[in-house]
Amino acid sequence: MKKEAKSVFVDKDIQFILGTLLRVGVVTAMTVVFVGGLIYLLVASNKIADYHVFKPELAEYSSISAILSGVLSFNGKAIIQFGTLLLIFTPITRVVFSVFSFLIERDYMYVTIGLFVLAVILFSLSNKLVG
Template identity: 45%
Template sequence: MEKSKTMTQEKFGEKDFQTIIGNLLRYGVWISLSVAFIGGIVYLMHHGSDIEDYSVFKENDRNIFEVFANVYNGVIHGSGESIIFFGVILLFLTPVFRVLLSLFSFLLEKDYLYVTITAIVIGIIILSISFGFSH
């Protein structure tokens, strides 16, 4: 009897964890889209009549810490562009948080094969972000 009770508790815990992961993805997307939308409104309020010159592409050679610092400072000062970019960053971070949450879940379940696979995925994400911002 106790064995079936323990199995039921484990399945209930796994189901709760899957619900948390699902909610993380759902709310992460909605929050990031809302932030970007608010940033768009702020940007249009200040720059709605500006004419953009799309004939020149400007590339910034900065590392990721400079980008985050500039976005943070821009959000603090109410820059519409920075708020939009912050929403995009949140959108990119949503699945990353899902992978980190999965790693935590696999550690609790002591499923070390999936812990290893998830750690490799996290390593690939970190490497791709690192090499994506440095030239």
């Protein structure tokens, strides 16, 4: 009984840290998206927006390496995509933290489950699934 009470306490602490982490992650990502958006609009605001047909071959920033090199040259679109990447990584970080908290509680079954979920996400991140 005592042990249970303690683990609830640890859970709550970790959840509080996680909540803050999520908010920081979202705010940071959105700031990056916003800055990228301003740069993008400065350059492209008078161009024609055409999204009537899906043309994946025209997507310039659809891989992490392309996004990073675009960010270095201050390309607005690349910076927006970088912000999107940060946003995608926010909930993933939450899973990583949960795995650590299960590790602290020595709940190895849930360490395994958490790692499996991470593996699924990392596998899709590896770019092998899109032909």
